[in-house]
Amino acid sequence: MEIKLPLDAHLQAALNKVSAAFPELKLNQVLEAKIVVNQAQANLLTVNLAGKALTLQTPLPLPIAAGQSLQLQVVKLLPTPEFKLIAPALPANANPTTGGEAPLLKLAPTPTPLQAAVAGNPLTNLQLGQSVSAQVVSVGKQNVTLQLATAPPAGHTATDNAASRSLAQPIMLDSRQLIETDPAKPALMPGNRIELQLVKVGSQPLFSAKLAPADSGAELVAAAFKQALPQQSSPQVLLDRLDRGIGELVADKTVGETLKHLALQILRAIPDKSALFQPAGLKTAVAGSGLFLEAKLAQAGRQSSAPQTLMDDFKLRLGKFIAELALELKPAAAEHPTTSSTPLLTELLRQAEGSLAKLTLDQLHSLPKDDAPRQVWVLELPFLQNGKPDLLELVVEHERGGSGNPAGQNNWVVSITITPPELATIHCKLSCYDGSVNTRFWSESAETVEKINARLDYLRRQFEEKGLKPGFMDAQHGKPAQEHSPIASPQSLLSEKV
Template sequence: MRIDLNTIRSTGYAGQSPSLLSDWRVGAILQAVALRDARSGELWLKIGDARYAARIASGNAAGPADGEQLTVRVLRSSPVLALETLSTQQASGGDDVAADALRRFLPRQSSAAPLLSNLGWVANGKGAEALPPTVTQAANRLWQALPDAAALSDPDGLKTAVVRSGAFLESTLANGDRRTMAASVAQDVKALLLNFSRVLRDLGARPAAATAESTVHSPLPLASGPLTSLPAAPATLAVVDLPAQQMNELARQTDGALARMTALQAGASTQDPALQSMLVEIPVRHGDRANILRLRIEHDRSRQRDGGAGESWAIEAAMDLGHAGALHARVTLHGQRIGVQLRADSAGVVDTLISRAPELESMLREAGLEVDRVVCLHGLPAGDHGARPTRLLDLRA
């Protein structure tokens, strides 16, 4: 469905403030509410504090109902402002906490990749002398708390990285042992991000005043849909001269990373207790750079409920390898039967995976598992056919 907002003109759009423009950047997520005139049925969309007269240009002629809430993502800004509908929901006063959290944090979330590059830039002393010492100290603590890539090859190291990823901070605070809680929180990525945000704001940093455009296109932090890697991003502080502007940039990126992390936590809830799904994003240090490992863990008990032969697990992982492209892995476990599928952008990486596949299969058999298959493929998954369909909204600028 296409909707034209007749009151938005290209001259007015171009003349908006930088902070407002960042809200309409490609990849940004916005909240809109459909409003209908009681007598004429004329459609309006309320976005932020403004209302825009709207006209259905194509698709569903009826359009959204009065009060229907739309979560949309900006797809492009020219020649029209195109929005992709991610979800729709009728107005209701009984929304649950998770849905409310998604509405609040999805519009503010952004990839942590630019922030990670800037943390590495500061930690390696590249221009960090211009920043206040408390900022560099907080940035260094956060950088050093990120797990090293080599640690993820060890099961205990991977478990520790998941636990400290920020996904379980509130659970640790609510249920943790007071004697061990301080040590756990001190290394938690979300706790350190919150501390970094506080340090920046105490020194006058204003996220809305950031001037550098640091947003990178990234998949939404939702459990549905294909699991794609988060691409790396350059250190934007390298092109920002004044320390105050650098702190504004860091504050905006930190707020976006925290909003994304909170949206991931909210999205972990499910209506079906038989199928639990969680998406976790783990920042990983590799020398003076950092990448993001995305993990999706699914636990399916539906076979037990239906009288089947046991529960099943599925774990997906996706990571950007820089010049070597993206890597994707999917492991499924049904009882003691395991299947592994490995995919990569690079043919050279695929060749390496194929050469090591017999070794992996031998290790799995030695662990007492029945190996279904270990497959190595060139090219990433085409998509998740079970993902919810979306609608497109084109907003004319």
């Protein structure tokens, strides 16, 4: 006969707790976990283990960052589960009490949302309707970890005092306690700065969460730029629309002759594809690309008359075109405020401003940088392909003199992107080192790559006929690596260092 003795109530509660948290937990089992929050001051680690967020008590503060992966071994189940930290291995001075041995981590009691053990927790001081600033650290399936601001001064909410944004210890809330006030602008996303407002008190208080207003200087500047600056667009978009709409523009008698003349000038200045194959034609296209307008203006200021290259500059013509479009669309400047061409003019103005913004950013990218080993120029050259506007993207790099570049040796890299008729887009990189010209092609079309490979010998003979020394040549499927792209976006359009 089997005899079952009753278990002690405390032991049964402990078993139930372990079974609920870890249904398959076994001694000496090795588990993978990831740190959510390291509350070093409170000797607490919040980890994600098998999709559950658990808080572990550490013997001493551990030098482990949030997001780092851990390996934990189960060394004890009752009355409280304990784990040994296997990886990462900690140095001996990180835990002197154990002589460098792996520390033991105990399962800590689940903290309540308003647990006063977290020092400086401003939620404990909130009254109904009051708010506090916070930053979302992580979002789990059932909880949200927040980095809260310190407690606001008496009589003030967190939004009333900028000093209240100093950060306190992270805290974890049940996701059911947070109500997003604006579904169109999700607030509970890692990295977001939000405002929490207490809307219901009790054992499980409720908080409304919304995105905090952009009140810092950097955020205000960024928002102002987004609103004030036109959206960048390729000049090909403008040229295509101008080419399709030039007939309508010229036929409209309500449109000024100056605007028609400027539009025709822009289209007529586009060179044919064959001109870019000649050194003189390519040099003229690069000089008139708009990238060097300000340098030519400075040169013209030192001369009695403006050079012809200045009058043919694309950026100068674009600026005149934008100014004339604005005058045409200004009701006070026209006898007929609305005409049949008004939608076309409005579209052309938006696209012209976008082209000017793109060209200006290319100029910023092309400015010399003191700490860069090479000078880089970023250009977009329009040309005519079968009578229609097309675009050649060009990046030219010149390696500056230094320890790795002997005196008198010119090293150049030219990157070209083009989409020929009936072919996929082709990326080409030509590099000149030690007198040899190395050429590499990329395309996402296997057929295009095959056609390029079949003509590499012809290209090699063309280089030799021009007096160049051909080096390495190949064509690959895919895109060129962008890790060291010279046209990566700048961190900011403004620099506080003057």
